[in-house]
Amino acid sequence: MQPTSRKRAINENDRYNQDENSSFLYSTRPIIPVFCLVVAFFIGYKGYLETRINTPFDKVKIVQKTGLGVPDRYWGSYRPNLYFGMKTRDPYSLVTGIMWYYPSKIHNMGDIRHWCEQSDYLRGYTWTEHDGRNYGVQRINDNEVKITTSFVKKLRGSFGGDWTARVSFAADNETKIGETVSVLFYTAIENQTIGHIKPRKFEIHGVTGTTEGLGDFSIMIKNISTHVIHESYLFTKCAGLNVIKETVLSSLRLIHTDRERLFTLFNEISDVKKGSNLIVTQLTFRIPFDVDIIFESGSAFRPDTLTGKIYTTELEKHSKLFNDRFENTFKLSSKGFIGDEIDFAKAAFSNLIGGI
DSSP states (O other), rough: HHHHHHHHHHHHHHHHHHHHHHHHHHHHHHHHHHHHHHHHHHHHHHHHHHHOOOHHHHOOOOOOGGGGGGGTTTOOOOTBSSEEEEEEEEOOOOEEEEOOOOOTTTOSGGGGGOOGGGGGGOSSSEEEEOOOSEEEEEEEOOOOOOOEEEEEEEEETTTTEEEEEEEEEEEEGGGTTTTTTEEEEEOOOOOOOOOOEEESSSEEEEEEEETTTTTTEEEEEOSSOOOOOOOOOOEEOOOOGGGHHHHHHHHHHEEEEEEEEEEEEEEGGGGTTTOOOOEEEEEEEEEEOOOOOEEEETOOOOSSOOOHHHHHHHHHHHHHHOOOOOOOOTTTTTTOOOOOHHHHHHHHHHHHTTTO
16 A cells, blocks of 8 residues: 555544544533432432431430429529529520619619629629529629529429529628619510510519419519618510610619619500510619519419528528538548638539539
């Protein structure tokens, strides 16, 4: 074969192979995106099934009962982001809490104590005793004012029973004796809570109401030590538990007395809004003073009310049981630890429980 003819045959063969390759690539081009879509769909469908198919865990559950299944733990200090408050283990529980401020020093919202905030510049706050079931004692050092919050529960009726909380203010030095302080006690429910609350006049304005998780109940506030300088209350609608402090602050109005300036809650009962879910009672005292907040379940019969000397006796009884059990369990005294060290250990343990 001549060289020229040979080259022509090779070129035609190469052209044929190129056409064949191009034809193959063209024919497989639509298959590639279809294949990618199938793979993506398969992966997505597997992910979907993982969210819909639950494989039961066949081991014994750590938590066997919740809510009212454990009645002596139904109520508790389950509001660790506050200086003090009480609620139940129900998802949409009735909640209670306290705030306080010094009328002579209030200038803005930051001057009202409510959330545990560094900007309050407190010297310290800690649970010193807490057994997780029956009682707790907390010390708050608001600079030269010593505040003690404590609670005792009494298992009665069908909804976790009764409880009483005591709030005590005392002066750390003589300059604080007689200083004016306003304490706000509030009760609130969320929009999702099935039930209602309304104010009721006892000795001091309190609360009555009913919810799905508590049945009928009442909350009374009892002054057990000194004269109330001023009392006011608020019944209004609050957008959420996270803005209770802001709602209260917007309702405070300045008043003047012969001796000093005070603040009062402005929104009275005649101004109640539809769907109101927040009740606040403000009491203004001079240090020192003690106040009892008494929650009573409508499902319980009680021979007495958990307040005054009865409360003090119950608190001392639970405190002794806690201290005896703590020593019997950890045996710190027999290991050579002394008073302050043992108190520190009790506070660490109590904060672990009280912070739940």
